[in-house]
Amino acid sequence: MGLLDTEFGKRRLLTVEVPAVEAYNRGRDPGFGITLNRVGGALVLSYQLKPCHNVYRLETRLLSSYPTVPPETRVLTPLKHCAHLLEGQTMCLWRQGSTRAASRWDPAQFTCVFAVQAAWRWLACYEVWHETGEWPLPEAK
């Protein structure tokens, strides 16, 4: 069920993800839109976010198994190490437990733009943490 090499994946891209990205880009300042590029069997979204004071460059990778498997987002701009940052500056975003209640990524309701918005929220939390030492999301320790 590859994203770029099956009818299922291509239809998902053309009818769900591409329109969502185009809606996101519409009217946005140059440099802050999303660009989409094929990299092997994956599709990579490249973009910048400015949640508070700083501008960050990011990429969100839609793997071949997307949308069944959640997207992976990493920050390209060097960050101070924090507990919510995984290897390669990948954001700790989608905890996938063994049940519906314990899982956060939902391919039936989320698009890749939701992952971009989640990254924005993560970076906003990062900036607060950077200043105060406290991660402000209530559900995270």
Place this chain on the structure above:
Amino acid sequence: MHLLQVGAGSGGIVVLDLVARDPRVTRVTLVEPDTYKPHNVYRHQFPPAAVGRLKAELAAEWVREHRPDVIVDPIVADLTDTTWGDVFQDFAHACDVGVCAVDNEPAKFAFDALMRTAGKPWTLGEVLSGGIGGWVHRFVPGGPCYGCVAAHLRRNVTEEAPAPAPDYSAPGGVVAETTVPASRASIAVIASLHAAVTLDVLATIHQPGANQSVGASPPFPPREGGPGGLGGSARRSTPTGADAATPPPAPPPEGEGSKPDFSSLLFTLAVVPGVFDAAYRPYRFAVPRAAACLVCAARPAPTGEELDVALDDALARLGDN
């Protein structure tokens, strides 16, 4: 009848054992990537001496011992591994019914995509954390997908006690919700229900002239006064009290004996404050297709080469200039 099953864990092996014994089953394809580990012994059919062996092979041997006439194809692979996509597609098209007995969300969505693309009915069993109860869902072509069902149940049913807050300071650490194991008895109850529902689906397919009828019409219209009616409500409900339970269905009219009257069946096994107010109680849910579902809602799109061209154009438009 050809059964395609994914998952041969403590629940999956029970479903497989009960369904594969049915004389209508002539072939089983089993997808399971894991190895039998010491902690599996307490809840599994296999002996401690089998630790270290592949579950797919153990399960295949189990079936062959009890049904030597059945052809069994064990596949040691992860269902979300797209390098196996073509193989899985071939088996999905060849099978008559699917059984999903996995305990992770990506694999459920992957199996849903596989079976929907192939146009085959399938069933899913889920034991709730701590063994307080469990779900059995059945899916048919043209009916709601797993995404529709999951979203509906998330909004309308409290099915688990609140989990402790995740600890992001230890992303590789133990996830709290997996530390509440279900007992073998509770797993066996839900798995047996899962097997019974699967056999019910098999019976539907097996009826003369009924092969395509499984998904021929909107299969699970919401029932007035039943749990399906909760779908229009903004409130989040627990399946407690009489309002959540569908009354026992009236006997079906002549000739309609196999028409399913629910998409999801919840069976409670314990009293849990705020979640279940009674043990050993069934609830039926007729979940409708969600118009906004990103997985199964119909969206016009070209096909074949035109689809490739349209996608190439879109990616060129959105790519780096």
